Amino acid sequence: MEKTVKEFLNKLGLTDDEARLYLVLNQSGPLSVLNLSRQSGINRTKVYRIIESMQRAGIIEEIIDQHKKLTKAVSIDTLELLIKEQESKTKYLRDTFPTVSNLIAGQKAVSQPGTKVFFYRGAEGVRQQVWNTLKTKEELLGYSYRPLSELIGKYYEEWYEEWIKRNLKMRDIFSDSYIEGKKSLKQKIDSLDFKSRNIISRYIPSKMLNITHQMDIYNEIVSIYHWHEGEIFGVEIYNEKVANMQRQLFEMVWRMAGKLK
Template identity: 30%
Template sequence: MDKITLYKLGLTKQEVDIYLSLLENETHTIKEISQITGINRTTTYRYIQSLENKGLVKWIVGTRGKIVQIFPVDNLETLLNSLKRNIKEIEIGLPELLKNLKQIQPVKRYQNQVRYYEGVEGLQQMIWNNLSINPKETSRSYTVFRRREFINPKFEDEFEKEWVRRRLKDHVITNEDRFEYINKRLVGAYRTESLDIHIIPKKKYYITNDILIYNDVFAIMSLEKGNLLGVEIENEEIAKTQRSIFDLVWSIGSSYKKNE
């Protein structure tokens, strides 16, 4: 028996089982259908109603009381023609529906997610997450430029090369004692093509950890020996506030190139 075609006509598995049981015996009571198919009696009523709406069965009153009778199988062709008409109506109305749906703007909800990371692998994941930034935007970072002291240098090289490959940009604020690290330990193209670095004196703004601000994420990492941990807060308003603070600090810093 080709049940697949019946499924394609819109019948569920339970409806197919009921339909075939009636096909073998033409009429059944609800109790008999339930016993044959294993579908409980309450649910069977619902499936019979659906088959009746499809024009495949009907209720009759017989010597055994109210029973279900199957229509001739030719009614399957009638059902198919009905489906064709429905599809045609959908094809006609779909362009206008799509036009109207595209005009509906989704309600923007605050995202309140906090993610905690720990250890070398955890911080590596946080760093790699920064690559998800919208390419049209600029990442913002405070950094002590000490990642390579705690994280595998090969991973950091891979991250910096991937950042360059994706043509991402980062505004970076650091203190004045990190010139040697910037010149000698960063991947060349990452330093020259991807980063715009501003220097701010420790006396004005002392940076002791790494902070990343991108998309709707505000992330902070502690780079202390034996205490490597980090937290990502994903919230549009928090990220917006932190970007404003960063831009204020950025405006009072001096360009790294002026200090070379």
């Protein structure tokens, strides 16, 4: 039980020593600094510093009892209030992030003009690449190699929900490797993952175009993902001419592709 409470306090932002002091105060009631030091096993000088930090955080408070200064743990109701404050901060960060992201990206573009190339390694890097596509301004054009869910798992669902929420547009071409991937995941082939009018998919046989990696074209970016036999990497190319040429090639393949029969 103590371990569960300690983990909760750590998640709330307390250090191990702060959590230890809180648990001692919660079990023993108000204590002097000397007794708190003895019961917690933390030296007295350090206890003074920790108390100051915890008071600022609103986790403990000082009281005067018979002319003695004692320290006590705050009530459960106060902890709940602190949780609500953290929830409010998290909501603010989530709501403000798109604006801040655009501002930072704008500054970066000014300080680093011209072509940029970013490399990503591993599933974690590819997750970042996939999330970057949410910056699509007009329409994303893509070649689907295999179901992204087999690479990034449930994170794919988070990305898809955000894509729908932002009402973004996509045209997508898939081939036989994608169908094989769906079968290996025991998913319905005709579902094609997408349930939005803003996302249109077409099929092209591998004998016409063998799609061997994932590619997304959006804004001035060409984003390439590759995963095969344990090798996972991605590349983002920021160049308007490269992106425009890839768009032209995509339109040629799009006209050749059609519905899956």
